[in-house]
Amino acid sequence: MSVISNLKAHDPFAEAAENDVGSVQENLIHIRIQQRNGRKTLTTVQGISSDFDLKKIVRCCKKEFACNGTVVEHPEYGEVIQLQGDQRSKIYDFLKKIGLAKDEQIKKHGF
Numbered sequence: 001m002s003v004i005s006n007l008k009a010h011d012p013f014a015e016a017a018e019n020d021v022g023s024v025q026e027n028l029i030h031i032r033i034q035q036r037n038g039r040k041t042l043t044t045v046q047g048i049s050s051d052f053d054l055k056k057i058v059r060c061c062k063k064e065f066a067c068n069g070t071v072v073e074h075p076e077y078g079e080v081i082q083l084q085g086d087q088r089s090k091i092y093d094f095l096k097k098i099g100l101a102k103d104e105q106i107k108k109h110g111f
Contacts, residue, residue: 031110032109043084045095054079
């Protein structure tokens with residue numbers, strides 16, 4: 001019976017919502033992947049400080065990852081970097097390598 005009592009409904013989004021409260025969330029850089037059509041994907045990077053020139057970061061990423069990219073203006077999130085393909089692990093390592101963010105400041109989302 002005790003096994004069945006542990007099968008209560010667990011809401012993972014409620015836990016994430018609790019973590020969103022506070023100033024720590026404001027300093028996070030979110031790396032997400034979006035499915036386009038078929039096997040095509042987009043990697044988006046949101047939360048990089050406006051002190052940095054995002055166009056220069058995109059230019060370096062395009063050279064290093066051999067992909068295309070751009071900076072788009074999102075009404076809710078501000079300026080967001082978009083890169084072609086699944087570049088989540090590469091951009092994660094890149095941001096740490098150049099010293100733009102620490103390990104705990106980057107949050108990687110997706111499947």
